[in-house]
Amino acid sequence: xxxxxxxxxxxxxxxxxxxxxxxxxxxxxxxxxxxxxxxxxxxxxxxxxxxxxxxxxxxxxxxxxxxxxxxxxxxxxxxxxxxxxxxxxxxxxxxxxxxxxxxxxxxxxxxxxxxxxxxxxxxxxxxxxxxxxxxxxxxxxxxxxxxxxxxxxxxxxxxxxxxxxxxxxxxxxxxxxxxxxxxxxxxxxxxxxxxxxxxxxxxxxxxxxxxxxxxxxxxxxxxxxxxxxxxxxxxxxxxxxxxxxxxxxxxxxxxxxxxxxxxx
Amino acid sequence: xxxxxxxxxxxxxxxxxxxxxxxxxxxxxxxxxxxxxxxxxxxxxxxxxxxxxxxxxxxxxxxxxxxxxxxxxxxxxxxxxxxxxxxxxxxxxxxxxxxxxxxxxxxxxxxxxxxxxxxxxxxxxxxxxxxxxxxxxxxxxxxxxxxxxxxxxxxxxxxxxxxxxxxxxxxxxxxxxxxxxxxxxxxxxxxxxxxxxxxxxxxxxxxxxxxxxxxxxxxxxxxxxxxxxxxxxxxxxxxxxxxxxxxxxxxxxxxxxxxxxxxx
Numbered sequence: 001x002x003x004x005x006x007x008x009x010x011x012x013x014x015x016x017x018x019x020x021x022x023x024x025x026x027x028x029x030x031x032x033x034x035x036x037x038x039x040x041x042x043x044x045x046x047x048x049x050x051x052x053x054x055x056x057x058x059x060x061x062x063x064x065x066x067x068x069x070x071x072x073x074x075x076x077x078x079x080x081x082x083x084x085x086x087x088x089x090x091x092x093x094x095x096x097x098x099x100x101x102x103x104x105x106x107x108x109x110x111x112x113x114x115x116x117x118x119x120x121x122x123x124x125x126x127x128x129x130x131x132x133x134x135x136x137x138x139x140x141x142x143x144x145x146x147x148x149x150x151x152x153x154x155x156x157x158x159x160x161x162x163x164x165x166x167x168x169x170x171x172x173x174x175x176x177x178x179x180x181x182x183x184x185x186x187x188x189x190x191x192x193x194x195x196x197x198x199x200x201x202x203x204x205x206x207x208x209x210x211x212x213x214x215x216x217x218x219x220x221x222x223x224x225x226x227x228x229x230x231x232x233x234x235x236x237x238x239x240x241x242x243x244x245x246x247x248x249x250x251x252x253x254x255x256x257x258x259x260x261x262x263x264x
Numbered sequence: 265x266x267x268x269x270x271x272x273x274x275x276x277x278x279x280x281x282x283x284x285x286x287x288x289x290x291x292x293x294x295x296x297x298x299x300x301x302x303x304x305x306x307x308x309x310x311x312x313x314x315x316x317x318x319x320x321x322x323x324x325x326x327x328x329x330x331x332x333x334x335x336x337x338x339x340x341x342x343x344x345x346x347x348x349x350x351x352x353x354x355x356x357x358x359x360x361x362x363x364x365x366x367x368x369x370x371x372x373x374x375x376x377x378x379x380x381x382x383x384x385x386x387x388x389x390x391x392x393x394x395x396x397x398x399x400x401x402x403x404x405x406x407x408x409x410x411x412x413x414x415x416x417x418x419x420x421x422x423x424x425x426x427x428x429x430x431x432x433x434x435x436x437x438x439x440x441x442x443x444x445x446x447x448x449x450x451x452x453x454x455x456x457x458x459x460x461x462x463x464x465x466x467x468x469x470x471x472x473x474x475x476x477x478x479x480x481x482x483x484x485x486x487x488x489x490x491x492x493x494x495x496x497x498x499x500x501x502x503x504x505x506x507x508x509x510x511x512x513x514x515x516x517x518x519x520x521x522x523x524x525x526x527x528x
Contacts, residue, residue, distance in 0.1 A: 010477060013300045014449065014495060015290030017481075022305075026279030036277045039305040041286075044479075055319075072460035074467050075479045104460070112488060113458045114521060121463035140482065141460070160482055185278065194377045196336035196368070196405070199385035203338050213274060215308075215339045217281075218404065218424055224376060231278060257378060 001034045001062035001179055007041040008049060008078050009068040009159055021067045021164050028173065033181025033234055037061060044069055049081025057085075057152055064152060065172065068159030070142040072121040078156060079145070083129035086149055090127040096134035096143050097126035103141040135171050139163040146171065184238040186246050187229035189219065193258035195226050201252045202228070209245045211235045225261075265298045265326035265443055271305040272313060272342050273332040273423055285331045285428050292437065297445025297498055301325060308333055313345025317418075321349075325416055329436065332423030334406040336385040342420060343409070347393035350413055354391040360398035360407050361390035367405040399435050403427040410435065448502040450510055451493035453483065457522035459490050465516045466492070473509050475499045489525075 005025060011017040022039045029036045040056070042048050049069075056064055069078030083090045100122055107113040125142045128134060135144035135155075140163040145156035155172055157164045190198075195216045206214050212232050219225040230245055232238035253260055269289060275281040286303045293300045304320070306312050313333075320328055333342030347354045364386055371377040389406045392398065399408035399419075404427040409420040419436055421428045454462075459480045470478050476496050483489040494509055496502035517524055 007303075010479060010495065011481065011493070012287075013290060013303070014294040014447075015287050015292075015300075016294075016449065016493065018284075018287045020282075023276075023279050023282045026277060028279075030278040030280075036279075037307065039271075039277070039303075041303040043301065071480070071482065072458075073463045073480050074470065075477070104458075107458070113461065114456065115458065115461040119460060119464070121460040141458075183278075185280065192378065194336075194368075194371070194379065196383060196385045197377065197379040199337045200383070206338065213339070215274060216335070216337050217275065218335065229275070229280065231274065 001176075001181075003029050003034055003036045003063045003065065004056050004059070004061045005036065005039045006052060006056060006064060006066040007039065007068060008044060008066055008081070009041075010043045012041045012068075013043055021159070021161055024161070024165065025065060025168060028168070029176060030183050030185070032173075032176040033183040034063075034176055034179075035233060044075050044077050046077050046081045046084055049077060050085035053082060053085035057149060060150070061152055063172075063175075064154045066154070066156045067164055070125065070144070070156065070158045072125055072142070076142075079128060082147070082154070082156060086129055086147070088130040091130055092123070093126055093128045093132060093134055096128055096132075097123070099134065099136060099143055100126050100141055103137075107141075135167050137163050137167060139166050144171070181234045182232075182238055184232040184235070184242045185229065186242045187227060187263060188246065188250070189225055189227050189261040189263070190253045190258045191225050191261070193226075193253065193256045194218075197256060198226070198228075198252065198258075202249070205245050205248055209241060211238075212242060212245055214245070265440075265445075267293050267298055267300045267327045267329065268320050268323070268325045269300065269303045270316060270320060270328060270330040271303065271332060272308060272330055272345070273305075274307045274339075276305045276332075277307055285423070285425055288425070288429065289329060289432060292432070293440060294447050294449070296437075296440040297447040298327075298440055298443075299497060308339050308341050310341050310345045310348055313341060314349035317346060317349035321413060321416055324414070327436075327439075328416060328418045330418070330420045331428055334389065334408070334420065334422045336389055336406070340406075343392060346411070346418070346420060350393055350411070352394040355394055356387070357390055357392045357396060357398055360392055360396075361387070363398065363400060363407055364390050364405055367401075371405075399431050401427050401431060403430050408435070445498045446496075446502055448496040448499070448506045449493065450506045451491060451527060452510065452514070453489055453491050453525040453527070454517045454522045455489050455525070457517065457520045458482075461520065462490070462492075462516065462522075466513070469509050469512055473505055475502075476506060476509055478509070
């Protein structure tokens, strides 16, 4: 499956908050053999959210995951932006309403929050784009949302990492696992020969194994240490082929008098 | 000025590498009063790079900064992708050629690299889109690039953080400073009252000070602790106005029996 992530929040764009969610999700998407094609971070703006979502949907990914902008305040515009982008009404969702009501009731009873009952701002979180399935948020109050548009499934997740992670694990991961593909990632580090010296050999290996992606990254400037990484998505016997290519690369490195440091 | 960042690299999308560059740049862009409008991460693919760049340019940002994909290997496709996106030829740049030659000469003399002289792969890094100004990379070999297209300035920077940072500081920062705008960011933390309880009051303050952006973020699920942040771009007396709004918010929080934790 092809996946895109849409990160929504001014705090990311002014550098106040580090977007750790995307990397966390990216690892899991790759692990189950799916291709994360794009991560886009945008500001809290209904028009920007709606037009960006439309552009993403034109590329027909299987899954879109948004994070952020689900809270009770006026600056949380994700649901309104998604509704506009999909040209759907926002309408009250009774399941969402009840779960939000219950979360606040519990928080009030436990003495965490002092304001009892539903308010306009709390109700706001239960207004979802038509066709939404609310996703329980046991770590917070704003539920996540699942929607489908054409062949694309859209997951709208909170930006608070602990809340995002629980909903991802409970709802998104099972789908990634069910439609699981094969992903292989292997690599090593080498020193003593630069990226540019090994480049023609790597190109030869790449041509020999066209289904593998082989990338080298200098880890320290001037190629003092280089990481070589082989990735394969949905390749029959990918594990063995990647290992075979890596063995040939090991030989090349040693033949050039480079030193190999295997990954732990 | 409006800025967009384009992050290029499969390693980001499979979650192998954390994109720390964007957050580092985002802070500096905001600090000098400029608006980072979007961060986009895409894979190493000439077509994706070229079409994404074209879409960015349609939005007419003042500055586009790309990171990654500048090395000597075949998987480093940024220059080819940018050239295609701008419909320009890649042509050898003598300044770039000489600086790359010199970097390798030094690395060879210092015993860091064993291969002497220029090779096809090393030369590759000196083929720049027509009209490029190479930007010296004292921490590595691949130079950065400065280009203009219409009213947009494009900076093409390496993905290795130490290399990116030096070029950013030397070349991008002076431009951000020269065209400096005003940016104010203030805030506090509060406990005891949730986001939803304070929301109507914050909306009132927001209406009173329409030039400020006021955002609340739960720091812990269920709003156990909430961060409130006020941001202002290019507002006359922004500092004073934000402080005034923050004072009114302090009063509101205390009036609701919330507790304030000031930022250090």
